[in-house]
Amino acid sequence: MAHEAALDELRALIGSPQVLVEGDLGAYERDWRGRWRGRALAVARPGDTAQVAEVVRWCARHGITIVPQGGNTGLVGGGVPDGSGRQLLLSLGRLNRVRAIDAANLTMTVEAGCVLATAQQAARQAGLLLPLSLASEGSCTLGGNLASNAGGTQVLRYGNARELCLGLEVVTAQGEVWDGLSGLRKDNTGYDLRHLFIGSEGTLGVITAAVLKLHPLPAASATALATTTDLDRTLALLQLAQRRADAALTGFEVMNERSLQLVRQHLPQAVMPLPPAPWTVLLELADPDGEAAVQARLEALLLQAAQQGLVSDAALARSGAQQQAMWHLRESISAAQACEGLNVKHDIAVPVSAIPRFVARTQALLEAAVPGVRVVNFGHLGDGNLHFNVQAPVGTAADEFLRTQETRINRLVYDEVTACGGSISAEHGIGQLKREELAARKSPVALALMRQIKQALDPDHRMNPGRML
Amino acid sequence: MAHEAALDELRALIGSPQVLVEGDLGAYERDWRGRWRGRALAVARPGDTAQVAEVVRWCARHGITIVPQGGNTGLVGGGVPDGSGRQLLLSLGRLNRVRAIDAANLTMTVEAGCVLATAQQAARQAGLLLPLSLASEGSCTLGGNLASNAGGTQVLRYGNARELCLGLEVVTAQGEVWDGLSGLRKDNTGYDLRHLFIGSEGTLGVITAAVLKLHPLPAASATALATTTDLDRTLALLQLAQRRADAALTGFEVMNERSLQLVRQHLPQAVMPLPPAPWTVLLELADPDGEAAVQARLEALLLQAAQQGLVSDAALARSGAQQQAMWHLRESISAAQACEGLNVKHDIAVPVSAIPRFVARTQALLEAAVPGVRVVNFGHLGDGNLHFNVQAPVGTAADEFLRTQETRINRLVYDEVTACGGSISAEHGIGQLKREELAARKSPVALALMRQIKQALDPDHRMNPGRML
Numbered sequence: 001m002a003h004e005a006a007l008d009e010l011r012a013l014i015g016s017p018q019v020l021v022e023g024d025l026g027a028y029e030r031d032w033r034g035r036w037r038g039r040a041l042a043v044a045r046p047g048d049t050a051q052v053a054e055v056v057r058w059c060a061r062h063g064i065t066i067v068p069q070g071g072n073t074g075l076v077g078g079g080v081p082d083g084s085g086r087q088l089l090l091s092l093g094r095l096n097r098v099r100a101i102d103a104a105n106l107t108m109t110v111e112a113g114c115v116l117a118t119a120q121q122a123a124r125q126a127g128l129l130l131p132l133s134l135a136s137e138g139s140c141t142l143g144g145n146l147a148s149n150a151g152g153t154q155v156l157r158y159g160n161a162r163e164l165c166l167g168l169e170v171v172t173a174q175g176e177v178w179d180g181l182s183g184l185r186k187d188n189t190g191y192d193l194r195h196l197f198i199g200s201e202g203t204l205g206v207i208t209a210a211v212l213k214l215h216p217l218p219a220a221s222a223t224a225l226a227t228t229t230d231l232d233r234t235l236a237l238l239q240l241a242q243r244r245a246d247a248a249l250t251g252f253e254v255m256n257e258r259s260l261q262l263v264r265q266h267l268p269q270a271v272m273p274l275p276p277a278p279w280t281v282l283l284e285l286a287d288p289d290g291e292a293a294v295q296a297r298l299e300a301l302l303l304q305a306a307q308q309g310l311v312s313d314a315a316l317a318r319s320g321a322q323q324q325a326m327w328h329l330r331e332s333i334s335a336a337q338a339c340e341g342l343n344v345k346h347d348i349a350v351p352v353s354a355i356p357r358f359v360a361r362t363q364a365l366l367e368a369a370v371p372g373v374r375v376v377n378f379g380h381l382g383d384g385n386l387h388f389n390v391q392a393p394v395g396t397a398a399d400e401f402l403r404t405q406e407t408r409i410n411r412l413v414y415d416e417v418t419a420c421g422g423s424i425s426a427e428h429g430i431g432q433l434k435r436e437e438l439a440a441r442k443s444p445v446a447l448a449l450m451r452q453i454k455q456a457l458d459p460d461h462r463m464n465p466g467r468m469l
Numbered sequence: 470m471a472h473e474a475a476l477d478e479l480r481a482l483i484g485s486p487q488v489l490v491e492g493d494l495g496a497y498e499r500d501w502r503g504r505w506r507g508r509a510l511a512v513a514r515p516g517d518t519a520q521v522a523e524v525v526r527w528c529a530r531h532g533i534t535i536v537p538q539g540g541n542t543g544l545v546g547g548g549v550p551d552g553s554g555r556q557l558l559l560s561l562g563r564l565n566r567v568r569a570i571d572a573a574n575l576t577m578t579v580e581a582g583c584v585l586a587t588a589q590q591a592a593r594q595a596g597l598l599l600p601l602s603l604a605s606e607g608s609c610t611l612g613g614n615l616a617s618n619a620g621g622t623q624v625l626r627y628g629n630a631r632e633l634c635l636g637l638e639v640v641t642a643q644g645e646v647w648d649g650l651s652g653l654r655k656d657n658t659g660y661d662l663r664h665l666f667i668g669s670e671g672t673l674g675v676i677t678a679a680v681l682k683l684h685p686l687p688a689a690s691a692t693a694l695a696t697t698t699d700l701d702r703t704l705a706l707l708q709l710a711q712r713r714a715d716a717a718l719t720g721f722e723v724m725n726e727r728s729l730q731l732v733r734q735h736l737p738q739a740v741m742p743l744p745p746a747p748w749t750v751l752l753e754l755a756d757p758d759g760e761a762a763v764q765a766r767l768e769a770l771l772l773q774a775a776q777q778g779l780v781s782d783a784a785l786a787r788s789g790a791q792q793q794a795m796w797h798l799r800e801s802i803s804a805a806q807a808c809e810g811l812n813v814k815h816d817i818a819v820p821v822s823a824i825p826r827f828v829a830r831t832q833a834l835l836e837a838a839v840p841g842v843r844v845v846n847f848g849h850l851g852d853g854n855l856h857f858n859v860q861a862p863v864g865t866a867a868d869e870f871l872r873t874q875e876t877r878i879n880r881l882v883y884d885e886v887t888a889c890g891g892s893i894s895a896e897h898g899i900g901q902l903k904r905e906e907l908a909a910r911k912s913p914v915a916l917a918l919m920r921q922i923k924q925a926l927d928p929d930h931r932m933n934p935g936r937m938l
Binding site for chain 1: 571572573574575576617618620624626628629631632641645646647648649651652653654655656657658659660661662664665667668669673684685687704708711712713714715716717755757758766818819820821822823849851852853854890891892893894895896897898899903907911912914915916917918919921922923924925926937938
């Protein structure tokens with residue numbers, strides 16, 4: 001009864017239709033990959049920032065914990081309730097407006113529930129570029145992108161979500177609204193609260209809106225594939241590209257032979273402009289000087305790379321369709337891998353200079369530990385970020401492989417990452433998935449600082465408990 | 470006696486010669502402009518991170534507060550002890566090594582006491598660019614640059630000190646060492662402690678080392694001066710430059726007529742390539758394609774700007790010496806202003822789009838409030854950051870002017886900044902100078918969050934008390 005009275009109070013605050021308790025709440029209660037499934041006390045869908053604050057204060061009054069959720073596209077179980085049926089799922093989906101675009105300031109103000117692709121399009125209509133770009137951009141939301149500091153394919157040039165954010169609006173754990181929606185590029189007036197909330201995965205407060213940096217739309221871009229025989233040469237190619245193109249280099253993605261072999265096998269319609277090679281690189285340059293200039297620049301770069309013996313083969317896209325086809329190869333790897341069954345995924349980062357050593361060593365250790373194991377390795381070399389995925393040997397059932405080998409493989413990979421001074425989560429965050437790993441591997445001093453901050457800002461542990469920390 | 474015993478303990482920890490208590494400690498106890506003068510219990514000069522930790526723990530044992538100091542080039546009194554004679558001045562000057570340069574990772578690891586120019590030079594010797602650049606680079610240190618999130622002239626392209634830092638080593642208020650010296654471009658494993666310590670002005674812990682991002686050295690740069698009739702056209706010129714040059718635009722500095730008039734008057738040897746105009750802009754482009762390419766690009770940009778009626782006159786530097794002479798004009802304004810006597814300085818930022826409105830309105834209000842007042846206005850237009858300085862009317866003594874008008878002028882300027890959603894400290898920080906102003910103007914929610922963080926990480930208020938918060 002107390003429970004029903006509390007829910008009635010919530011209904012009075014944000015409107016009855018926005019408090020979901022019945023019917024199929026599965027879309028909120030489980031993640032899209034089906035790895036976690038919880039049960040919520042209710043789903044609250046406030047319509048604006050003031051209502052979010054009301055909901056948080058309601059939770060405080062009733063001792064209810066909060067799981068904020070955006071587009072529910074996360075990969076670490078950070079936005080799914082636990083199984084207790086006592087957590088409130090706070091959906092930001094109705095806070096979905098683009099509040100303003102300030103072209104002269106190169107900024108846009110968006111609400112947390114705005115879908116990334118919607119924001120990209122709004123920027124483009126104003127003749128500007130919102131450079132954040134990731135696979136789930138059609139359904140992920142900016143609140144989630146910021147809460148998890150999303151990465152993606154444009155980080156090399158434009159930075160992570162963190163670097164694209166100038167200001168935030170946040171509802172604190174006490175249900176107060178911090179209006180930090182500054183569009184300033186310089187502001188040295190106190191601790192940087194913005195960067196504290198970015199990447200905090202909803203454990204310190206609820207991001208309700210943000211001011212994002214925009215950039216001029218590049219007049220043209222050029223894309224090429226190039227093959228290399230080894231990672232040392234791939235790294236040398238990256239350095240050459242950075243030296244010659246500097247900020248015009250907007251993409252440098254690598255794919256090992258096995259990644260593209262799976263694409264070839266499972267997506268036979270995919271166009272493969274180059275024969276198989278140990279490594280295939282996707283390079284992209286953007287240029288304000290237009291089509292011809294950027295094509296010429298990329299061609300000259302590839303020619304020099306060939307002369308220096310860095311690339312064995314290269315193909316330059318001659319049309320927008322060819323550019324898309326090249327990106328399609330890169331983006332098809334996950335789908336092709338899924339056709340082979342589940343695999344052990346690692347979203348890791350190491351210093352760029354350590355990548356050849358890390359890959360050689362870790363792959364050798366894995367192959368020794370699990371004969372026949374298949375490493376599907378691809379990612380953002382320029383950021384030192386690899387999706388280092390481990391697939392069962394041919395003929396071994398994927399579920400059996402995961403059951404018997406996942407823990408061991410994780411330990412092996414993460415030990416090598418740690419030995420290189422790397423990160424066990426480059427762009428996906430911690431959530432539920434890597435919480436224990438974080439506690440085991442992060443320095444005790446850093447963990448203590450994090451816990452002190454959590455305790456200070458959310459002393460009742462109301463915000464997304466059991467995630468990250 | 471207890472006092473002497475404690476100092477003996479400190480001498481045993483870091484060596485007697487590194488504990489200064491006698492002689493002229495003025496270089497540590499006052500700021501370089503002579504605005505603040507304090508008295509320290511002692512100056513401690515630890516030689517490495519472990520010794521810094523020892524010193525902090527020694528302070529904890531004896532209930533002594535700590536004022537960390539780098540190159541002592543700050544402008545807000547953040548690194549000068551108070552007058553009590555009871556604070557320990559912790560000089561980081563002996564932690565001055567460049568620990569490592571990782572060219573393939575585009576990073577360098579430097580200690581807090583390393584002078585910025587020394588680090589710039591070490592990067593250049595490795596064929597790379599450390600883009601942080603400011604007037605005091607010959608004596609400021611990287612620890613101070615990070616503790617105050619320094620800005621400077623390259624922010625438009627490369628960001629503030631904050632954006633150039635990938636990792637930190639920090640001695641906490643408890644005297645523990647947090648080794649966060651990561652050279653990773655992606656790392657989503659918990660709260661971003663790095664960004665919390667950056668800009669915290671020594672109030673949360675002591676930065677002892679950092680990993681900094683490096684960039685390829687641009688092959689060539691081109692510099693020009695252009696004059697405009699008003700700020701709307703100046704802003705349109707900025708937008709055109711950003712659209713046409715994108716990341717190749719590395720500088721966009723503006724100077725009002727009075728700024729250059731003072732330079733003309735007090736530094737008659739300065740070369741003035743253009744006749745006086747309401748606004749003079751210094752533009753700089755960098756380009757990996759070399760001298761001819763970058764000159765051509767800047768020339769084409771200026772031509773287009775002239776055709777669009779944005780610039781009234783322009784001069785392109787044809788040699789390195791001419792480039793330097795143009796920068797020299799910009800950098801001479803402060804010195805020229807000093808020849809006129811003290812003035813009321815404001816280091817403010819507003820959204821770039823708000824600059825014309827802010828300047829027109831604030832200048833009109835000032836001229837109405839203090840007839841004959843002279844606004845010397847210059848700065849980093851692309852960052853929305855102006856050094857909006859107010860000089861006494863001709864014939865009024867500067868000290869009399871400051872005594873009677875400073876408070877009133879500050880209030881007027883900061884009220885207008887606040888009305889535009891701006892910042893009262895764009896790049897210089899808060900320190901002692903703007904502490905009360907911050908308390909009065911920052912949102913109560915933000916201040917409460919900041920105080921909670923301070924209380925959590927430094928519960929005994931041992932770290933730089935009385936600064937910022």
